[in-house]
């Protein structure tokens with residue numbers, strides 16, 4: 001299969017950068033579509049040296065929140081799931097030569113497929129956390145960079161471990177990963193200022209044609225109309241209320257979360 005790919009968005013941030021959030025966004029739209037990403041962490045073949053991920057639970061949630069703020073501009077929710085075991089594979093983690101060939105992305109995805117590691121749902125994007133991204137040499141712990149297919153399934157990402165400890169750094173990872181997801185969703189690079197798909201960063205905005213293109217991607221799956229869900233929730237809520245008066249208020253409130261806006 002011939003696939004187009006771009007290496008993207010080598011960002012550098014000093015750890016001393018102030019902690020203010022840096023995402024540059026247009027307004028959010030009602031969420032009506034969902035993209036699901038499976039995270040596969042690679043490590044050395046002997047099991048050591050796993051690629052850094054997204055920090056602790058709080059840091060990870062801030063990074064995923066940033067990615068969702070970015071894609072909310074297109075009405076797209078991004079959900080992450082994790083393959084629990086690392087993929088112990090020197091080639092996936094580091095490659096053979098420096099800088100790595102961009103073709104390594106294709107090899108990584110093919111090898112992962114042969115090893116049965118890709119998500120069984122072909123509409124779930126596979127994200128490989130690595131130490132050296134195909135097309136690059138190793139970059140510092142203060143950087144994040146990635147390589148992704150355009151209009152096809154597969155992303156490799158380096159998330160420099162120093163970045164997770166401060167807000168600007170977490171935004172850098174969010175921006176780079178949101179950019180790579182954009183490539184899988186069929187977006188190419190453009191030069192517009194402050195746009196997510198600039199090749200070297202500078203903003204996270206999406207324009208109307210990018211939004212239409214991304215939402216038309218097979219990886220962007222419509223979220224079912226909420227009418228049935230609302231009814232179900234109402235039934236469940238009243239059933240829970242009548243059955244169990246001892247249930248805690250918090251649990252009760254959770255089951256009463258309003259349905260998402262209709263398309």
Ligand SMILES: [Zn+2]
Pocket residue numbers: 006007008009179183189198199
């Ligand atoms: Zn790119």
